[in-house]
Amino acid sequence: MKILVAGDHFVTPELVTAALRERMGATHEITTLTSAWPYQPFGKIGEVDEACGDEDELIAALAGVEVAVTQMAPFTARVLAEADALRLIVCTRGGPVNVNVAAAAERGIEVRSTPGRNAPAAAEHTLALMLAALRRLPDVHATVRAGEWRSDLYALSAAGRELSGATVGLVGYGAIGARVARMLEAFDASVVVYDPYAAVESVSTLEELLSRSGVVSLHARLTAETHHLIDEAALARMPHGAVLVNTARGGLVDYDAVVDALESGRLGAAAFDVFEAEPIPAGSRILTAPNVVLTPHLAGATVQTAERAAALAAEAVASFLR
Structure with a gap:
């Protein structure tokens, strides 16, 4: 042959x-x-x-x-x-x-x-982004590289948050989402899942997951049904100061709504590996948004x-x- x-x-x-x-x-x-x-x-x-x-x-x-x-x-x-x-x-x-x-x-x-070829890599990258967003690692790293030693970052208003004890909502429970769930157990996080197509029982609606989760991580496929699944209304349902992570597909998220939520403080932090337009267009608001971690679609690399x-x-x- x-x-x-x-x-x-x-x-x-x-x-x-x-x-x-x-x-x-x-x-x-x-x-x-x-x-x-x-x-x-x-x-x-x-x-x-x-x-x-x-x-x-x-x-x-x-x-x-x-x-x-x-x-x-x-x-x-x-x-x-x-x-x-x-x-x-x-x-x-x-x-x-x-x-x-x-x-x-x-x-x-x-x-x-x-x-499933990239499930281990994408799951690990998801956890890395969660931790980087929760502890604001890119911003802190930049201060050290600039020769600063910011002891004021110990102030309660500036301190990061832990995965331990957090409720993490996973939207999608395929090969990657299921692996992320197993990893989160090692961090003593509580995991809730919304996936109407998976054989897993957790929450019955996306609205319930959003309202319960201090961290939301997306692992769904992009379809007409899931386009802009996370929009202004969805973000408003999340607890004040919650974290959003997307390593799935950029079209799942309305990024303008995310920037609005970050700038207002309603969303505490966000971390993204995927975007609706790749490469990100020059002048995109996400490039200058506060408390955001960005990687160039490398989760599976x-x-x-x-x-x-x-x-x-x-x-x-x-x-x-x-």
């Missing part, structure tokens, strides 16, 4: 090829293609999102290929129409956002992904995530062949 590994500089062709060889030996022909991501940002290509690469280059590489493994390659309807031999696409991500799944189905091409993605993809290919 001829297999194309369309990797990048994170989930590299070498990682995936080694994982495929480990599971299936050297009997299959493997060719590779490397996109410029993350040195070149991903974006919309044709009708698919979060893609990187050239359609014409991908079409040429797919000649005679029956199985393709990729993370960012743009599997548009145009590309799929030219891939006559293709039977399987494995996307090394939580979902195949860079694949036109409907067009693939029309051509009888199976599409698989690797959900660990060596182990890439290795896990390659291993899961290789197992998906082996399973398909079996």
Whole structure:
């Protein structure tokens, strides 16, 4: 069988090829293609999102290929129409956002992904953001770097808060949310969960979770139903001085409403790894908001995530062949 590994500089062709060889030996022909991501940002290509690469280059590489493994390659309807031999696409991500799944189905091409590949990394990053926001670590770090020694930060009005004893509300209880919940138990935090699609009983409404939680962490998928799930009204339901964390998708949050809540003091702090527009546009209010921690969509960026993605993809290919 001829297999194309369309990797990048994170989930590299070498990682995936080694994982495929480990599971299936050297009997299959493997060719590779490397996109410029993350040195070149991903974006919309044709009708698919979060893609990187050239359609014409991908079409040429797919000649005679029956199985393709990729993370960012743009599997548009145009590309799929030219891939006559293709039977399987494995996307090394939580979902195949860079694949036109409907067009693939029309051509009888199976599409698989690797959900959970970044769950440990994203869960750890979520906890790091919670702690950084609660203890205002970026601001404190900046004062030390500036040569200051702010003993006044011991004042009660400036002191941070602990996770121990806090009630943390998790919106979404998939692979990442469930792992965050287990980690929070080690901090002696109380966890409440809202997820109408998960087999977990906690709270029955988002409103109840928001009103009970001193920290709210988002782990839901972005859909028409969840767009701007956290808006002005939702923020008003949270306890005064609560903390909001988002490592899921930027579209879950109305960031203008968040900035208003931070500036008024209603929201005590916030920490975000994802945003509605990425990169964040110059002049965005979130860049100058008080008590906010920002990271550039890096929650899943660990060596182990890439290795896990390659291993899961290789197992998906082996399973398909079996």
